[in-house]
Amino acid sequence: MAENVQSSNFVAQRPRFRYTLARPVLGEQERDYLLEAFDSGWISSAGEFILRFQKEFADYIGSKYGIATSNGTTAIHLALVASGIGKGDEVLVPDLTFISPANMVLQTGAKPVLVDSNKDYWGIDVDTIKQKLSERTRAVIAVHLYGHPVDLDPIVELCNSKNLILIEDCAEAHGALYKGKRVGGFGHISCFSFYGNKLLTTGEGGMCLTRDPSIEEKLKLLRDHGADRKQHFWHPIIGYNYRMTNLQAAIGCAQLQSLEKRIENYRMVGREYASSLKEKFGSHVTPHPEMPWSRCVFWMYTLLIDSLDPIKRERLRSYLAEEGIETRPIFYPISKLPPYQGDAEMSNPNAISISNKGISLPTYEGLESTDIDVITNALHELVVNKL
Numbered sequence: 192m193a194e195n196v197q198s199s200n201f202v203a204q205r206p207r208f209r210y211t212l213a214r215p216v217l218g219e220q221e222r223d224y225l226l227e228a229f230d231s232g233w234i235s236s237a238g239e240f241i242l243r244f245q246k247e248f249a250d251y252i253g254s255k256y257g258i259a260t261s262n263g264t265t266a267i268h269l270a271l272v273a274s275g276i277g278k279g280d281e282v283l284v285p286d287l288t289f290i291s292p293a294n295m296v297l298q299t300g301a302k303p304v305l306v307d308s309n310k311d312y313w314g315i316d317v318d319t320i321k322q323k324l325s326e327r328t329r330a331v332i333a334v335h336l337y338g339h340p341v342d343l344d345p346i347v348e349l350c351n352s353k354n355l356i357l358i359e360d361c362a363e364a365h366g367a368l369y370k371g372k373r374v375g376g377f378g379h380i381s382c383f384s385f386y387g388n389k390l391l392t393t394g395e396g397g398m399c400l401t402r403d404p405s406i407e408e409k410l411k412l413l414r415d416h417g418a419d420r421k422q423h424f425w426h427p428i429i430g431y432n433y434r435m436t437n438l439q440a441a442i443g444c445a446q447l448q449s450l451e452k453r454i455e456n457y458r459m460v461g462r463e464y465a466s467s468l469k470e471k472f473g474s475h476v477t478p479h480p481e482m483p484w485s486r487c488v489f490w491m492y493t494l495l496i497d498s499l500d501p502i503k504r505e506r507l508r509s510y511l512a513e514e515g516i517e518t519r520p521i522f523y524p525i526s527k528l529p530p531y532q533g534d535a536e537m538s539n540p541n542a543i544s545i546s547n548k549g550i551s552l553p554t555y556e557g558l559e560s561t562d563i564d565v566i567t568n569a570l571h572e573l574v575v576n577k578l
């Protein structure tokens with residue numbers, strides 16, 4: 192994940208962390224498949240693991256076609272270009288999220304219009320979307336933030352009634368459930384990231400999923416230099432090279448086999464944090480959300496602390512770092528970042544208040560309840576005595 196400006200000192204201290212923010216678990220299966228791919232000689236972007244990973248991941252999510260990409264950001268770019276988004280169009284994007292969806296909208300020449308958060312689950316909702324609709328709106332990128340699904344039914348209905356393209360950004364929510372179904376099967380296209388801190392990792396990597404064979408064709412064409420597969424070096428359109436390697440896909444196939452187990456583990460971590468925080472802070476914190484209609488996968492356990500503001504938070508984070516605990520601030524609203532400032536309409540009160548008070552804690556497979564106690568004890572101590 193890209194570091195934000197204010198944490199640049201933080202990186203140098205990383206070896207000191209007893210509790211890192213995230214930690215991929217790579218096992219025997221990952222190693223075996225990786226060596227199998229290596230030994231086959233198919234180390235570039237052709238090979239059996241690519242086809243297998245695309246199919247198995249699409250099946251797991253409950254979609255039809257998988258198009259593996261070099262990372263989650265290129266997956267989003269492909270989804271936008273394949274949807275015909277460009278100059279003159281507006282695309283609704285959450286104000287509170289990782290930067291890449293907004294950047295990729297700009298990359299197409301379209302305008303990202305930043306949408307406020309739902310105050311209960313922090314992602315966008317149908318009402319905050321409606322506030323920003325215009326004649327030019329062509330698409331919505333719904334991000335399932337921090338492992339929590341957005342309330343999809345009313346969003347899908349709105350998009351259908353207004354003829355808008357719905358792109359799901361599932362980079363933080365592999366395997367999360369909305370009303371019992373996995374996110375990533377609801378939009379016209381969904382995009383995943385397999386970066387090192389995500390629930391399923393291939394190092395770098397990503398994927399687009401779709402049920403529509405004509406969109407699948409477009410996505411593949413765009414990903415592979417716009418090259419006509421029947422006629423060598425014939426490029427009917429301008430494309431990219433956004434491919435994943437067979438080596439990455441080999442790791443992905445193995446990671447997929449352990450994903451449900453890992454989700455159970457993250458959910459256990461989520462429950463432990465929630466009860467431990469409640470015991471120590473009472474009602475002075477807002478735990479990581481989990482709405483009754485969702486199964487959150489707690490990508491990075493994130494809470495709001497009433498007494499926090501961005502300055503106190505940086506102080507808190509450096510104290511925690513001294514205790515060997517790595518943290519992240521919640522995302523800054525994109526509307527506050529230099530390339531996006533200056534549009535008064537963009538002000539989103541829920542996104543701002545969530546962003547001011549949020550902090551993410553270490554979340555990974557293998558974090559035990561005793562570790563969680565150490566972390567929440569340190570957090571409570573510091574909040575009460577040092578802020």
Ligand SMILES: *Cc1c(COP(=O)(O)O)cnc(C)c1O
Pocket residue numbers: 192262263264265288289291292334360362363384385386395396397
């Ligand atoms: C991680 C992430 C991405 C980008 O994925 P990369 O693989 O790092 O390019 C996009 N959107 C969200 C919400 C993310 O968290």
